[in-house]
Amino acid sequence: MASFFIKVSSTHGKWVYGILAVLTLIAAWQIRLIQIDTDPENMLPEEHPQRVIHNEVKQTFSMYDAIVVGVVATQSHDNAGRGNAGRENGVIYSPELLKNIHALTEYILQLDGVVTQDVMALSTVDNIRQGSDGTLNFSWLMPTAPKDTVQALEVKHAVERLPMLYNTLVSETGKAAAIYVPIVDKNQSYAIGQAIRQFIAKLPETQSVNGDWHITGLPIAEDQFGKEMFVQMGIAAPAAGLMIFLLLFVFFRNIPLIVAPMVVAMATVIITMGSLIGMGFTVHIMSSMIAIFLMPIAVVDAVHILSEFSDRYKPGESAASVIQTVVGHLYKPMLFTSLTSSAGFFSLMLTPIPPVQIFGAYIGMGILLAFIVTLTFIPAYISRMSPKALVKLQQAMHTSHSQNRTLLQKMTEALRVISLRYKGGLLVAFALVCGVSVWGISQIQINDNPVRWFKADHEIRVADTALNKEFAGTYNAYIVLKNSANAIDAKALLNQFPLPDELAAWSKGALSELAVAHSDNKLTVLAMAIDDALFEGYSDAAIAVLEGLAEKVDAARVQGNVFQQPEYLAVVSQLQAFLTEHPLVGKSQSLADIVKVVNRELLSGDPLDYRLPHSQQAVAQHILQYQSSHRPQDLWHFVTPDYQQTLIWLQLTSGDNQDMTQVINAVNGYFEGNPLPEGITHQWAGKAYLNVVWQDNMVAGMLDSLLSAFLIVFVMMVLLFRSFVFGILAMLPLTITITFIYGAIGLVGKDYDMPIAVLSALTLGLSVDFAIHFLARAREIYRQTGDVNFTLNAMFDEPASAISRNALVIALGFTPLLLAPLVPYITVGVFLASIMAISALVTLLVLPAAMFLLKPWVFPKE
Incomplete structure (x- = not known):
């Protein structure tokens, strides 16, 4: 097979160039059709039971994804020198701030894509009071902006009497107010958010009280991430490519030569991404990283070829002849590194998460594409380099005063001394490191939250922190109680x-x-x-x-009408009382709250009457009264028209799936001690809950895919080297690297999130790459010399230099990712560098020591 690639590249170089250029241009043209998708809901298949339930609940109870707009009052100029004096009435109730809130609400009601009838703001909700004739009086809470402090205080007193609004529209501290903006399509959230921001910028400045405006909510966080991800895709990959180009120049000092691996990398990335988009797949957060993952893998083989070529080539020799020899030596190791790397990513197709499946499939195909392009384009390119360029290459690579060469030699020489002099100590040290790492892995916390995909100083994160500090919570989860008993037919x-x-x-x-x-x-x-x-x-x-x-x-x-009956509403109310005590639940709302408010206002207005009535007829009358309000549709957010299902809306101050899991476990524990009435079942819905579901699916799926890929790679190693011992040795750096990386994650307290989960496949591919090249060259040198010591020492010349160059190029090449504003890209940058550095060090330190100690089996005498 190697001879086939060499023949094609040597005799049909122009065809290689032409075909590669045509494929790249066709794929690049497809990229114009790109569609971004950052909705975590799509981490689950459409037919997944929990996703189906979630969508059914949203439809049944007319629930919409919502943007949360909040304003937090800051220092009052009038009261700046009087401590807390004058603040007892709540600084948010400044007439000026309320006027701005009212104006913003009116503007939001005019925006396309907003579910206007469900917008919750001080001016769009009812004030419920007792009427003079024994009925309820429904009036707009804030029909116009208050003109003075007296009118503002009337708003305050009304809000505090309505539990469904208190700490939802206005915080308990009286320092913040919120507007809940339900939207028809979550993909419009970024545009709606931008329009709101622009209007806020035009609001008149307040004199007595300042207000800091914030916009948050999962829909806008996800949509804004998509917009910024699109920008980052256009910056991160080219920046990483530029850094790799500069590092290759430092090592090879020959621009014509290093153009070749960059062409391979860019062509591989463009063809792979163009194919994905052209096939109609959306670009999710996972697939947006394909370019970043493929870049190092596509360059690795080319750097191995360039390293050996630059060491072997002598002035006056035929470049085509030398490159043929080099490719002949490296063909089998490169083939198996490509197969093992692709197997690692193809294994991701075993996960039950569609975006991860697509990510794994296309990176796997991209790796195989990079292998083919490398073995055809690189030889064709180098064999056609001018003699002048090749002479410059030799001058750069073999000059004794070359600083970069000296640094590389010093580094590999130090590794040679450590590895061959302290063999036993190294193995013991790495065994201890692995033991600690295994304990660290047991400490890993599985956690993710789309809002945390932004850096801490990003406006989305700042808004999330500020508003969840003031209010009951901007994250939603729903508990649905359903009567499953046989209804009358x-x-x-x-x-x-x-x-x-x-x-x-x-x-x-x-x-x-x-x-x-x-x-x-x-x-x-x-x-x-x-x-x-x-x-x-x-x-x-x-x-x-x-x-x-x-x-x-x-x-x-x-x-x-089960949930018209007081005893069933009491079950709901008791569950809410339990949830109120949970530190992660800021507040809950249900049909029981509506009935209690109506009961209080119909009887006396006294807090003692804030309770459920004793008869079903009274409950029905209360509900009928409530339907005379300006917002009768709110009733159906909490109960179905046949009263067979009811919904409890939980407001959470955290969207972390770890916190949501605690709430779920608490509710399950409550139901164990307080069983639901016969025939009543419960189920969960809401984005916060779906995050838990797909995280659980991801972790289980990643574990299965990693284990299966590990076994597949081990079998491939045994087949490649036709030796069980060599198969174990090849897996040694991989095992240590994976154990150390994930052990460190647990030890430092870094959450195990989506980017870290998929990095396991990259760890598997790149770690075994170095081991394959090291073992293959060691076996070849030993066959030529028959000397174990000479073989191990020789491995720290060109082979170690090639591995070191690769590790440094990739580890340093992706440092631009550390400047990204999006946390997943930073995570990938850090872990790519860590994987390359650690796997290279483990390969150069542990493998020689292990090979020497196992030399009767590794280096058998002929």
């Missing part, structure tokens, strides 16, 4: 009720309506059909029968 009720012949046609029509009605509304549909029939001019006898049927249906509806 409307169709059976109609069929069993004796009807006169006069009503036969009506009965047939009613049955047809029931057949197409939603299962949750069949009794309501039947009741409406009866009401219509009562005005159809039937005989008195038929009317009497219909009225009797209506009574039966009403009784069935009352019996079926």
Whole structure:
């Protein structure tokens, strides 16, 4: 196979150039179709049960993703010298700030993509008070901006009497106010957020109280990450490429020569990304990193070829002949490093997470593409270099005064001394390191939060911290209680009720309506059909029968309206009381809260009457009263029209899936001690909960893929070297590197998140790369010399130099990622550098020591 690649590159160089250029241009043209997707919900397949439940809950209860706009009042000029005096009324209730909040709310209501009827702000919600005639009085809480402090204080007193608004629209401290902006499409959140920011910038300055405005919420965090990720894609990869180019120049001092690996890397990246986009896949946070992951892998083989070529080539020799010899030596190690690296990434296709599957598939294909391009383009390119350029290469590489050469020699010489002089000590030291690392791995905390994808000083993170400090929480999770007991069948009720012949046609029509009605509304549909029939001019006898049927249906509806019954609402209320005590739950809201507020205002307005009524009829009347408000649709956010399901809205101050897991476990523990009534079940929904689900799927999937890839690579190593011992030796650097990297993560307390999870595949591929080259060259040198000591010493000449160059080029080449504003890119930069440095050191320190101690099996005498 090596001869095939050499023949193609040597005899059809122009065809190689042409085909590569055409493929690159076609792929580059596809990139214009790019679509960004940063929604963590898509980390789960569309048919995943929890995702299906989440979407059903959103649809059933008309819940929308929401942006949270908040303002936090700062130092009051009027009260600056009086400590807390004058602040007891709450500084957010400044007429000037309330005027700005009112103006901003009016602007938000005009924006396209906003669910206007569900916007929650001081000017869009009701003040519920007792009316003079024993009914409720619903009036807008803040219909206009207060003109003075007296009117502002009226708003304050109204908010504090309404538990559903207190600490949601205004903080308990009285220092902050919020506007909840539900949006039709979460992909519009960035545009809506930008429009809101621009309007805020035009608001008039306040004199008495300053206000710091913030915008947060998972939808805008995810969408803004997508916009910034797109920019970062265009900066990070070229910056890393430039750094690699500069480092290659430091090592080889020959621009024409180092152009070759850069062409290989850029062509591989463009063709791979263009293929992904052209096939219709969206670019998720995972696939946005394909370019960054492929760059080092695509360069590694080329650097090995350049290193050996520069060491072997002598002036006057045929470049084509030398490059053929070099490729012949390196073909098998490069083939197996490519296969093992691609196997590591292909194993990610075993995970149950679609973006990770796509990421693994395309990087795996990209690695194989890079191998083919390297073995065709590099020989074709080098064999056509001018003699003048090759002479300059020799002058740069073999001059004794070359500083970079001296540094590299000093480094490899130091490694030679340490590895061959302290063999036993090294193995003991690394065994101890592995032992500590294993303990560190046990300390790893699995945690992720899309808001944490931004740096701490990013406006999204700042807003998240500020608003969650003031309010009950900007993260949402939902507990849905559902009556799973067999409900009364409307169709059976109609069929069993004796009807006169006069009503036969009506009965047939009613049955047809029931057949197409939603299962949750069949009794309501039947009741409406009866009401219509009562005005159809039937005989008195038929009317009497219909009225009797209506009574039966009403009784069935009352019996079926589970969450209209006080005892069931009490279950909800008791669960809320328990959740209130949990430190991670800022607040919860439910139908029970609505009923309690109405009950209080209908009876006395006294806090003692903030309780559930004792009868189902009273609950039904309270709900009917509430539906006279300006926002009757709010009721259906908490209960279904048939009262078979009810929703409890949890506001959380943290979106970390670790914290959400604690809340889930607490609720499960509560239900163990306080079982739900027979027939009532519960389920979770909400973005905070989905984060937990896909994290669990990711960790389990990554573990399975890593173990399977590890076994596959081990088998490949045994087959490559046709030796069980060499197979174990090849896996040694990989095992130590993975153990050390992930042990360090646990020891330093770094969360195990999505970028770190997929880096395991990169660790596997790059760590085994160095080991394969080291072992293959050692075996070759030993076959030529038969001398163990000479072989091990010779490994610290050109082979060690090539490995060191590769490690330094990649480790330093991706330092530009450390300047990225997005944390996943910084994480990848740090861990790429760590993986390369550690795997190279382990290869050059541990392998020689292990090979010497196992020399009867590693270096058998002929």
